[in-house]
Structure formats: structure tokens, C-alpha cells
Amino acid sequence: MEPLILNGSKVATDVKEQLKIRVEALKEQGVTPCLATVLVGDDPSSATYVKMKGNACAKIGMESRKIHLPSETTTEELLDVLDELNDDATVHGILLQHPVPSQIDERAAFERISIEKDVDGVTSHGFGQNALGFGEFPSCTPAAIMEIIDYYNVDPQGKHAVVVGRSPILGKPVSMMLLNRNATVTTCHSYTENLPALVADADIVVAAVGKPNFIQGDWLKEGAIVLDAGYNPGNVGDIDYESCYAKASAITPVPGGVGPVTISMLLKQTVDAAEKYGKTNS
Template structure:
């Protein structure tokens, strides 16, 4: 008999995370603290605006505060840094998210690293990446953390497995590689210069697609029974894997949408609540 396919339903995982956040938010409110996420959007990219709106709505549904800061497309690095400094100094703000990408004239790394580590709930600072690599980050990058959360929710083994990560960005490919390695997977990281990519992907028990190209990972590349986690989201509601073709070979796969995306947002909310619990009550009592 053919093996039944496991669709890794991110909406279900996200709801589980949020269900466990509700009582924590209520306890904080009883202590006079409302977890607050500040989002910064630079420019007028419609997809980024949609993501920011979704994150704000998710906060409100959970009883959290959301502060949205919109900056023009001609904003300079220094103007953005000043906005971040102001939010760093605001005791009512527990987490800061700078929506990626930013316009070309801005030094994105300088902007990310200006976020106070205690408020880096999106896990984008250089320090946060180093802590993730060492395995003790309070707030690892949200999409990598979401991928691990999905594997854990569905009790998919990581230890001893060969994980292939296609993509090496500092907020996705690299940190998820470190997190998988810390969970005792053997990790191979592939990128645009990798030769024989199809052959290497075919070695993977776990395949993470984080390349930013629609339907890039082909079903014929996969080992029979591989677990596929698609962290991509491209125009037309498609991910980085050819879903139907990969579904035929995989034992488990995340859909797009309703896969990694909802869990990423739920993880961001969790990190903000974590920060409010760690720093918010102390600030309210001082």
C-alpha cells in the first residue's frame, strides 16, 4: 500500500502556540503589562505592507498591543536608526520588528543590529544569530524557529537525520542550519553556487527550501519519503517547491500557504510575550 502523506498543517501548529499564549497574556495584563510589538515598514512594497498588517491583526486578536511605524521610501539609514533608538527606549514596547526587505539606500545590517537584543523578537541581530548558533538564543529567527516547531509538533525525528537546507540567508538558511545541527542532524547547506544541487537534495531525509524562487525544488530531486519544509512564499501563493511533484515523493510536506507562514507569525507573538514576561513586569515595578 502507498504510504499516507502527512500534510504539515501550519495553521494547526500556530493555533496550538497561540492557545498557550492566551493565559500568559491575561496574567501579564493582571500585572499591568500588555505585550507590545512595534513594527517598522520602510517604503511602499505591497507584500511587506500585507505582512505587517497581518502581524498587527494577530497581536490584537491575542490581546496584545501593536505599534506600527511607517517610513517613506526615501528614508535614510540614520533616520531609520533614530526610529529604532526611540523604540528601544520606550518601556511600553517589548519587541521590535523591522520588515524585510528595506529600500536599497538603507544599511539593513546596521538597522537590524541597532535593535536592542532584549527587543529583538524577530531574531535578526548579529548577536542573536551568534546565540542561535551556540544554542541559547532567547529569540531565534522566527521562520527557522517555526520550522523546528512544526517538526516537533508532528514528532518528526531530527537527530541523526540528514538535513539539506537550500538557501543561506542570515535570517533563514544559516540559522535554521545551526538549529538543526544543534538538534544533532547532519546538515548540508546549498546555495546558488552549489553544483549538482539535484543530487545533493536527493540525499536529504529533511529538505528545507529557503531559496526565494517559485517552485524551484523539483519532485524528482527528492529521496523517497523525505520530509519537506517549504519556507518560501512567492507571487501567486506558491512556495519554493513544486508542491504536487514533491508531494508524490515526500512522506510529509508543508503546504503554501498555511504551512510555515502562520507558525512564523505565532512564533513572533510568542517571543514578544516572552520578552514582556522577562522585562515588562520588572519595568512596571521599577
């Protein structure tokens, strides 16, 4: 039987339609939700991502403010910019595009973002709140994964989820979010021994490893749900799509899977922040 295609583009479209209505209502109250994007340096793909995010804001009626800093920016200079954005009542969310150039202490920069504006879910405080089950703004890719499974009524409760990857913005938070939804969660990484055998036990596989076509279909249990958070050069995910398609009961494509929903989660969380913390002009 062919697997259910978990169509992220469709999920994202629905999310954005709802956001348009909320943005309109906010504007009537004198609050225009605004995402500040901070780009350091001239990496072309980072610039493209920032541009995509700005365009996505515009399409739903939000504002965005693009801060572009030179590649030789110091940590202190970046922290000053973040402080200004933290203090600016017209900015509701802050996105620091990463990776930043190597002379910058990226973690220090992430940590400087005020938790009320951490709509990209990069601070340790935001991570901790979400891991313990009461946070406002999770990291956007894990939030997208949860949005997709909810949209398609995939309930993780009691299922064994195997997460391949343990990054601070993806593997770790998605492990915690699945755990909070009552999945049994195994988190794997480069030191994991016999990964295929672990994946073979998974009801849900989350690929978040950053290696093209890494997860093989013959590792999967028949009927596994396969969620691909990878996005590698050439529009290729972390799963080997054809072989996984043959075994899965549900699967996210790349492109058109987790990616578009990730951007819509960034917008959603900025609108959430504007609703919660935005100051009206009245």
C-alpha cells in the same frame, strides 16, 4: 502511501491559544506585551505584512505600535527611531519590516535593535547566540520550522538535513538549529553543484531559496520530509508540491504550512520578551 501533511495553520492556532493565556496573565501583572512594527516606504506587500502582524497581535490581546516612515528616510533617521523604541519600556519587541528602501543600510538598522527586543531574530548577536545553542529569539521562520517538526514529533537527530538557501534569517539559522538538534546538515545555494544529487541524500529537505516550484519530486529520496519555507507570488512555495507530495513521507503545504507558524513565533517571542524584560506598573 500518502504523506503526512504538516498543517502549520493547526500548529499556529494551538500556539496562539497558549499565548492568549500568557498575555492575560501578563496584563493582570500590569504588562501588556507590545510589538513595535517599523515600516519604511510604501511597498504594498510590506504594508500588508505589517498589517497582518498587527492584526495577529490584536487577536491574542497584545498591543502593537505601527511606525510608518517615509520612503526617503535615511539610515540615521531610522537608527534614531530604533533607539527610541529600544529605550521605550512599553515596547517589548521590535520588527523592522524588510526589505527597506535601498538608500538605507539594512544591516546597520538590524544591528541597532537591542537584543532584548530582537524578537524577529535579525541581529548578528541573536544569530550567534542561537547558532551556539543558547539564544532567546531565533529568526522566526527557522523557529517556525522547528516548531512544526516538534509538533509532529519529527526528530532530526541523526538525520541528514539538506537546506537549500543560506540567507541570514532563514538558510543559515535553520542550518544551525538543525545542527543543534543533532542533524547532519548540508547547506546549499546558488553555487552548489549538482543540487539534485545532494537533495537525493536528504532525510529532511528545507526549501528556503525563494524560487517558485524549484525543488522537484524526482530529486527526493523516497520518504523524505519536506519543509517549504518559500512563499512566492501566487501562493506558491519553493517546492514543486505535486511531485514532492508523491515522494515525501511528510510535507508542509503552501499556504498553511510554515507561513502561519512564522507569525505565531513572532508573537510568542514578543510575549517571551515581555515576560522576561517587561516592567510591571506596580
